[in-house]
Amino acid sequence: MMGSENVEEFKEEMESLFLREESDRDFNGDKSNSNYRSAMSTLSDSPHPSILVTPADSDPLFAPPSYYSESRSPRSKPNGGNRDSSYLEPPSYADVIFSPFDDNSEINGSDDGGSRHSQSSDTLSRSSSSLSSDFIKITVSSPQKEQEATNSMIPGGTTYVTYQITTRTNLPEYGGSDFSVRRRFRDVVTLADRLAESYRGFCIPPRPDKSVVESQVMQKQEFVEQRRVALEKYLRRLVAHPVIRNSDELKVFLQAQGKLPLATSTDVASRMLDGAVKLPKQLFGESGGASAVEVVQPARGGRDLLRLFKELRQSVSNDWGGSKPPVVEEDKGFLEKKEKMHDLEQQIINASQQAESLVKAQQDMGEIMGELGLAFIKLTKFENEEAVFNSQRARANDMKNLATSAVKASRFYRELNSQTVKHLDTLHDYLGLMMAVQGAFADRSSALLTVQTLLSELSSLEGRAEKLEAASSKVFGGDKSRIKKIEELKETIKVTEDSKNLAIRQYEQIKGNNWCEVERLDRERRADFLNMMKGFVVNQVGYAEKIANVWTKVAEETSQYNRESS
Amino acid sequence: MESTEQPRSISGSMQSPRSPSSQPYLSVSVTDPVKLGNGVQAYISYRVITKTNLPEYQGPEKIVIRRYSDFVWLRDRLFEKYKGIFIPPLPEKSAVEKFRFSAEFIEMRRAALDIFVNRIALHPELRQSEDLRTFLQADEETMDRFRFQETGIFKKPADFMQMFRDVQSKVSDAVLGKEKPVEETTAAYEKLKHYIFELENHLAEAQKHAYRLVKRHRELGQSLLDFGKAVKLLGACEGEPTGKAFSDLGTKSELLSIKLQKEAQQVLMNFEEPLKDYVRYVQSIKATIAERGTAFKQHCELAETTKLKEINLDKLMLTRSDKVGEAEIEYREKARKLRENLRG
Numbered sequence: 001m002m003g004s005e006n007v008e009e010f011k012e013e014m015e016s017l018f019l020r021e022e023s024d025r026d027f028n029g030d031k032s033n034s035n036y037r038s039a040m041s042t043l044s045d046s047p048h049p050s051i052l053v054t055p056a057d058s059d060p061l062f063a064p065p066s067y068y069s070e071s072r073s074p075r076s077k078p079n080g081g082n083r084d085s086s087y088l089e090p091p092s093y094a095d096v097i098f099s100p101f102d103d104n105s106e107i108n109g110s111d112d113g114g115s116r117h118s119q120s121s122d123t124l125s126r127s128s129s130s131l132s133s134d135f136i137k138i139t140v141s142s143p144q145k146e147q148e149a150t151n152s153m154i155p156g157g158t159t160y161v162t163y164q165i166t167t168r169t170n171l172p173e174y175g176g177s178d179f180s181v182r183r184r185f186r187d188v189v190t191l192a193d194r195l196a197e198s199y200r201g202f203c204i205p206p207r208p209d210k211s212v213v214e215s216q217v218m219q220k221q222e223f224v225e226q227r228r229v230a231l232e233k234y235l236r237r238l239v240a241h242p243v244i245r246n247s248d249e250l251k252v253f254l255q256a257q258g259k260l261p262l263a264t265s266t267d268v269a270s271r272m273l274d275g276a277v278k279l280p281k282q283l284f285g286e287s288g289g290a291s292a293v294e295v296v297q298p299a300r301g302g303r304d305l306l307r308l309f310k311e312l313r314q315s316v317s318n319d320w321g322g323s324k325p326p327v328v329e330e331d332k333g334f335l336e337k338k339e340k341m342h343d344l345e346q347q348i349i350n351a352s353q354q355a356e357s358l359v360k361a362q363q364d365m366g367e368i369m370g371e372l373g374l375a376f377i378k379l380t381k382f383e384n385e386e387a388v389f390n391s392q393r394a395r396a397n398d399m400k401n402l403a404t405s406a407v408k409a410s411r412f413y414r415e416l417n418s419q420t421v422k423h424l425d426t427l428h429d430y431l432g433l434m435m436a437v438q439g440a441f442a443d444r445s446s447a448l449l450t451v452q453t454l455l456s457e458l459s460s461l462e463g464r465a466e467k468l469e470a471a472s473s474k475v476f477g478g479d480k481s482r483i484k485k486i487e488e489l490k491e492t493i494k495v496t497e498d499s500k501n502l503a504i505r506q507y508e509q510i511k512g513n514n515w516c517e518v519e520r521l522d523r524e525r526r527a528d529f530l531n532m533m534k535g536f537v538v539n540q541v542g543y544a545e546k547i548a549n550v551w552t553k554v555a556e557e558t559s560q561y562n563r564e565s566s
Numbered sequence: 567m568e569s570t571e572q573p574r575s576i577s578g579s580m581q582s583p584r585s586p587s588s589q590p591y592l593s594v595s596v597t598d599p600v601k602l603g604n605g606v607q608a609y610i611s612y613r614v615i616t617k618t619n620l621p622e623y624q625g626p627e628k629i630v631i632r633r634y635s636d637f638v639w640l641r642d643r644l645f646e647k648y649k650g651i652f653i654p655p656l657p658e659k660s661a662v663e664k665f666r667f668s669a670e671f672i673e674m675r676r677a678a679l680d681i682f683v684n685r686i687a688l689h690p691e692l693r694q695s696e697d698l699r700t701f702l703q704a705d706e707e708t709m710d711r712f713r714f715q716e717t718g719i720f721k722k723p724a725d726f727m728q729m730f731r732d733v734q735s736k737v738s739d740a741v742l743g744k745e746k747p748v749e750e751t752t753a754a755y756e757k758l759k760h761y762i763f764e765l766e767n768h769l770a771e772a773q774k775h776a777y778r779l780v781k782r783h784r785e786l787g788q789s790l791l792d793f794g795k796a797v798k799l800l801g802a803c804e805g806e807p808t809g810k811a812f813s814d815l816g817t818k819s820e821l822l823s824i825k826l827q828k829e830a831q832q833v834l835m836n837f838e839e840p841l842k843d844y845v846r847y848v849q850s851i852k853a854t855i856a857e858r859g860t861a862f863k864q865h866c867e868l869a870e871t872t873k874l875k876e877i878n879l880d881k882l883m884l885t886r887s888d889k890v891g892e893a894e895i896e897y898r899e900k901a902r903k904l905r906e907n908l909r910g
Contacts, residue, residue, distance in 0.1 A: 340803065347800040354789070354796040361789040365782045372775040379768040386761045388754075526808045533811050537818075 136169035136239045138254075140232040143224045146184075160184050161224055163231060167254045173246060179255055185210075187253065187260040188231060194249045194262050195238075200443040200506075201513030203436040203521055204244065205237035242520070314453040331511075337518060338441055345434040348427055355424040359417060366413030373406030398558050405554040409547045416543040423539060426532040430525065437521060444514050447507040454500040461496060465489045592618040592687045594702065596632075596680040599672045609633050610672060612679060616702045628703055634659075636701065637679055639713045643697040644686070645853070649861060651692065652854050654685035655846030674839055681843065759855060766848040773845055776838040780830050787826030794819030865904070872900040 142164045166180035185208075192207040208230035211223070235254075239245045252261060376399055383396035465486060472482040598613040616628045637656055644653050657678035660666045686692045700712065794816040801812025875897045 344800075344803040347796070347803050351793075351796040351800045354793040358786075358789045358793045361782070361786040365786050368775065368778050368782045372772070372779055375768070375772045375775050379772055382764060382768050386757075386764065388757065388761070522805075526804070529804070529808050530811055533815050537815065 134171050136171055138235045139166045140228050143228055190262050191253045201440055201510030203440045203517040206432050206435045207234050311449050311453045341437055348430050352427040355427050359421055362417040366410050369406050370410030373403045376403035401554050401557050405550050408550050412543050412547050419539045423532050423536040426528055440514055444510050447510045451503045451507050454503050458496050458500055461493050590620055594683045594687050599676050631706055640701045652851050654682050655850040762851055769845045773841040776841050780834045780838055783830035787823045790819045791823035868904045872904050875900050
């Protein structure tokens with residue numbers, strides 16, 4: 001991000017809570033989440049004031065140390081207001097941590113301006129396309145029950161829930177700047193399926209689960225709310241993906257009023273029918289190119305039964321090493337990468353679990369601190385009421401200080417924790433993304449399988465053709481029936497050849513997609529994790545300071561006892 | 567108290583130049599817990615070191631070995647002899663078997679025992695107790711003997727008699743429908759009593775919370791440790807700079823965890839334990855209050871019996887019976903007891 005323009009932005013945002021769009025680039029689309037997370041990340045807390053903050057030139061993406069010299073130069077350290085220092089002094093973290101609940105800022109004087117906005121430098125460090133100010137922001141809201149209009153005899157069809165999906169954007173590909181549609185969950189599933197077909201090899205963020213619950217639960221407030229949140233997260237991730245955000249399917253989903261004009265997966269029966277009709281065409285190539293395209297889509301149920309069978313046969317023979325597959329998964333790099341991804345996933349799972357128990361422990365700490373404080377307040381009250389001697393009242397007063405401090409500390413713990421949750425959520429989110437990676441790799445594997453199947457099919461067809469020719473040439477004058485067969489075979493071979501070439505092209509493309517995506521994922525993950533850690537650590541430090549201040553104050557106030565007893 | 571003259575000890579022991587030679591002092595410490603014995607009969611022994619210049623004591627320094635039940639003996643003796651005085655409390659017997667020998671429990675107990683003895687040594691009246699001297703100086707065998715006397719399974723005959731008398735008076739009350747004053751009391755005394763009882767509740771609650779605070783500290787420490795480890799493993803999967811960052815984060819988490827455990831220990835020893843100590847102290851006060859009540863009751867009974875004996879005597883005198891002498895003796899004895907009791 002460029003230096004100077006940010007001074008103005010920075011200052012103006014000081015006065016308002018206007019969330020900048022880049023915060024949407026978070027993979028964790030939660031609005032307030034990004035607020036805090038980017039707030040945390042605005043602290044380019046290089047503990048060494050000597051790190052020169054260089055505005056424009058370092059692309060934070062590619063130079064690792066540049067992460068720490070993120071060009072947030074005019075970030076003012078709230079030690080006494082908004083100074084325009086490019087040199088960052090070792091901050092008092094307590095000053096910088098923003099607590100919206102903290103009405104009485106205990107920090108001397110200065111207002112915690114520095115962090116009250118989403119200077120989303122975490123997005124800064126991610127994609128260079130965030131240089132321009134295009135944004136797209138999605139909100140999912142107002143779930144409503146609706147009736148399914150059926151023309152069946154049964155009065156009152158099934159009810160379902162729709163959600164309002166509001167988009168605000170200035171991207172040119174979208175016709176307008178503000179629009180909203182109503183969609184139901186089924187539509188989301190359709191969208192996800194269509195995307196999966198069109199963007200093979202890409203790491204497509206996984207959609208929220210279809211829940212296998214009974215309709216009673218479906219309508220419960222809690223469930224609906226959970227789903228709303230999940231949908232919002234999902235859609236925000238989709239638009240955060242640099243390729244998918246431009247997809248037609250997504251545009252249609254977000255913009256087209258009324259019924260979602262995307263082909264849904266048809267029911268199995270009609271697909272079977274379809275399949276039965278198409279089968280001969282597939283085998284004997286009457287519909288030429290069209291079927292080639294179909295062929296290179298991954299095999300699915302219904303119409304692709306035959307193909308599934310063939311590919312299964314192929315994969316079995318691959319596994320058993322019976323026939324050497326003509327196209328080998330040769331890319332050692334790919335296999336290594338896959339292995340690494342798997343390891344990474346395991347560790348993310350582990351870390352995510354530990355993060356959860358850390359959060360719980362922090363929560364417990366806050367609770368007990370509060371209860372202790374309350375117990376002492378009761379004791380204080382009791383002493384004051386029942387006091388016989390004045391010294392009792394004096395003690396009671398001191399005890400009250402202790403008690404209120406404990407309660408204050410408890411409040412800080414709770415704040416600390418709610419922010420910790422937001423930071424460490426990154427780990428949870430990446431679990432989902434690892435699944436997307438798996439999906440992308442699976443796309444590649446299945447494409448490869450298709451290619452292999454076609455190749456072996458081709459070779460067997462050619463084999464048959466040869467045999468027929470050989471046999472027919474032995475017959476004097478040609479064997480009419482055999483010649484006819486040979487003709488037909490040659491047709492099939494041609495179609496299969498076309499399909500094979502298409503499949504190979506697809507495979508290559510998917511490979512390319514894979515590679516791009518994994519690169520992108522690695523980059524973004526690096527940035528996200530660094531942000532997460534930074535946010536987490538700054539948060540911890542800030543609150544540790546605050547809590548320490550509380551206790552220090554009490555210790556001072558009661559220091560007389562220490563002197564007395566020594 | 568012999569404050570001005572420095573007693574010249576026959577054994578010629580020297581006063582250390584540091585000690586305030588004109589001031590009498592008695593300082594005790596309880597140290598070095600050691601596990602002795604085997605299996606079920608295992609127990610912890612403590613070293614009790616006495617430093618003093620009081621003449622009643624054998625020399626400026628004495629070291630003996632004592633165990634928990636010896637402390638209990640001392641407390642019981644003091645409780646009996648010094649009625650009306652608040653006896654410092656002892657740490658509890660351990661309820662849970664396997665906890666009995668944990669390092670933490672032993673240390674907590676040792677600290678509490680140390681405070682116990684020192685409070686006695688500083689108390690103007692209690693410090694003069696002969697039982698204290700026995701406790702601090704007698705050799706181990708003597709101590710054992712004393713202890714067995716007290717903790718015998720069968721109660722002393724005197725206790726039995728008291729129990730009979732209690733029952734007797736209760737029955738006669740019921741039969742005669744007499745209303746007995748429960749305790750001698752004033753408004754101020756009642757207020758204090760109420761205060762003490764309530765105080766115990768509040769202190770106990772505070773102590774409970776304090777203990778849970780200690781536990782939570784430990785749990786937080788543990789989860790930070792686990793988190794640190796997990797994060798380090800994650801870092802191993804990642805390249806730079808993420809990998810290093812994770813690794814650093816993990817290391818720091820582990821360090822923090824250690825600090826938290828230390829803090830937990832401090833909170834335990836410096837906050838929770840003293841709270842527990844005060845709870846016990848209040849309980850000990852309550853015990854003394856109860857004793858006051860019992861004493862008062864006994865006093866009333868004695869007064870009654872004395873009265874009866876007096877009546878009897880007068881009767882006998884009138885009839886000029888031989889029994890007069892006997893009765894008179896009895897009467898005098900009762901009266902004496904009454905006066906004694908009144909004083910206590």
